[in-house]
Amino acid sequence: MCPPGRVASRGRTRRSAPTATVLMREISNNGEWTVMDKLFLPVLLGTNRQNRNSVHPARWLIGQMQQRAEIETRLFDVGEFALPQHDYGQALKDQFPEWRDAIIRADGLVIVTPEYNHGYPGTLKAVLDLLLREYVHKAVALVGVSAGPWGGTRVIEAMVHMVRELGLAVTFSDLNFPKVQNTFDAEGKLLDPAFEKRAKDFLDELVWMATTLKWGRENVPSKFH
Amino acid sequence: MCPPGRVASRGRTRRSAPTATVLMREISNNGEWTVMDKLFLPVLLGTNRQNRNSVHPARWLIGQMQQRAEIETRLFDVGEFALPQHDYGQALKDQFPEWRDAIIRADGLVIVTPEYNHGYPGTLKAVLDLLLREYVHKAVALVGVSAGPWGGTRVIEAMVHMVRELGLAVTFSDLNFPKVQNTFDAEGKLLDPAFEKRAKDFLDELVWMATTLKWGRENVPSKFH
Amino acid sequence: MCPPGRVASRGRTRRSAPTATVLMREISNNGEWTVMDKLFLPVLLGTNRQNRNSVHPARWLIGQMQQRAEIETRLFDVGEFALPQHDYGQALKDQFPEWRDAIIRADGLVIVTPEYNHGYPGTLKAVLDLLLREYVHKAVALVGVSAGPWGGTRVIEAMVHMVRELGLAVTFSDLNFPKVQNTFDAEGKLLDPAFEKRAKDFLDELVWMATTLKWGRENVPSKFH
């Protein structure tokens, strides 16, 4: 008799050999291949400023993610959240069911944000503060964007404390877009191909962390899930 | 003939002896007393959450400030800012002329804020990001509020980076309200008299910094003013 | 026939039923119980100051850890590192082989440190900077100690950035010892039993993270291991 509790127990079965990429998350089961569900890793664009340049790296990264068999993604835009003037926080979570349900289902999150005065945009923080328990033991990877030379390094440092308290486990491989106005053209086309390798490394690490934490959520007891 | 350039040159004249507190910032002028303008130090309440407990320390601190002859203050409440959904930052500053003009006139600022997920409320950040040059070389003092035992120490750490980039000089004497729900009653009456001495030390340091920077803005050349 | 690739494949076999605690990390194998290796989680005491009070929580926590079947630990003391005056960093790692080999073998780390001027002790940073690759994809949990009321919350915030860059994944359940001089007697006996539950929660989360990351290191490909 085979033991219960295997990692891939929620997987579906298929017969053809997987690609190398997908092999990573597969474990054979009685001679069949079982495939874990794709990782669901939404991208959150962190600014609602008019003419925000961060939309270009966010959309471009979505494109990179969609090329990977193991990732399912979609874009959330903080500018689409009609945040109320007179309340804040988790009390509002059911007013944003799409966001709430996406994070409940998510295995991780990518945050793409400009740096405003060495910190995060207020709108980004307001959106993140809508939820709490929903984030616990999931992965987050951080993308900093700036008009100047430092690539949002400081907003990333600022976010690290906040996402930790949300219960997210942050990767240590960031993606930084300095001088973003020179890195994409007006239509959002990437002008510097060096970012392709950087995005690959960034996503590899996010996939590692999200895969690992998913196993943990499903297999290691915790009072949080 | 007396030299030009004295510190108190913008003061008004009065004949009665000043109180000890006010003496600090007075310099006699030809046998008359000249009094520098009061320091204008508005208080910004940093949360728009329903039933926010931070309103109690903010109002109580306003009361403490109003008892000091050298301080003029008023309360700004981030919940009164009708921030737009689809824009952000300095482009909006003329939509909030009271705030803009207060900071232009201010010698410093007090920020009273709860800690949300180890960071600042998004609404607070959105209000602060409305301005920039207006803050430069003015003082800021930070008040952290929490329901738990740590008194908002982490939101203060988070704000330090941001207010520095705004050009504000932050004092090193914070005021922390842990377990705020036990420190004030439902009407906002302070239950723990130990905060009176703490507020005095906090305000003494803010007055020192604001007085000093005011002299600097008026007497030491800078490309910023 | 049962599939290969199970999590506990490196475990040893025993026949008796495990305790509830150990069950967490066990997966049965052909009717036998296989037990994963214990998690090795050294504790690093972060200060070399004379009369450092942090030694008491560090030793007490070691005691708590030794009572858990799934943890192996030992104390490292930054005061025992004879750091040279004229060099720094990874170039020195082979001068401290015990530390190096412990971190190579470790599944995670606990850092117990006082807060000095809102930051980490220099000696702690110098010891941590001796290694780099050795930390990657392991867990770290943070214990803050202070003489004042805030329990080292600020040194924890300061460490979060640094341990992330080391490749460590930090838990979000800290342990804070405010007014440490009142929490332990002169012999290091704990005076406040509330810390027993806090330490349990702190260690539960560290065990969760270390167990999960261990599985990831062994099962999910990465360029880092």
Added chain:
Amino acid sequence: MCPPGRVASRGRTRRSAPTATVLMREISNNGEWTVMDKLFLPVLLGTNRQNRNSVHPARWLIGQMQQRAEIETRLFDVGEFALPQHDYGQALKDQFPEWRDAIIRADGLVIVTPEYNHGYPGTLKAVLDLLLREYVHKAVALVGVSAGPWGGTRVIEAMVHMVRELGLAVTFSDLNFPKVQNTFDAEGKLLDPAFEKRAKDFLDELVWMATTLKWGRENVPSKFH
């Protein structure tokens, strides 16, 4: 009769007209020129690593400072501090009388440091933690150095909290040296003249803050001096 309490009352008298630069801090006294003492602004080099590249920007900046009439400086090097293995902090301050007396006399401080794992070198922190009261209400300006592209932005963020708690008022105009190995040749000659203007702006702001705080220490009462 002229009033007492003028700003420049501690200055010395000279007859020749001052240069434009020095005029900034001069106030005429009965038709004579009085000159305030030069600002004493030591530079602290923050790493003791072998082959540290930070020595080049530190020495180059000293050269820039020595060209300014209003600045007196000297270099301190953390590698010259024989820090003991078994103690730490203010208890040691009298073992380093040159450092202690320099900070007592200083009007401000420049810290030049590499970024090690997103934080400050341990040796730098150990040197700074030797003193406390001696720093209060003086200025500090921060120089970040890195081998990579981000110019030490993260070590600057890390230092901001710590220098604030020391009582130093940090300027908001940093100097960042990314890819330092390409910015100076092996003899320490600057290869990129753009840094001359950047250093001027950096020093202008430090002089503004140090001049302003010096006036405050001498003229505005505080329990700290």
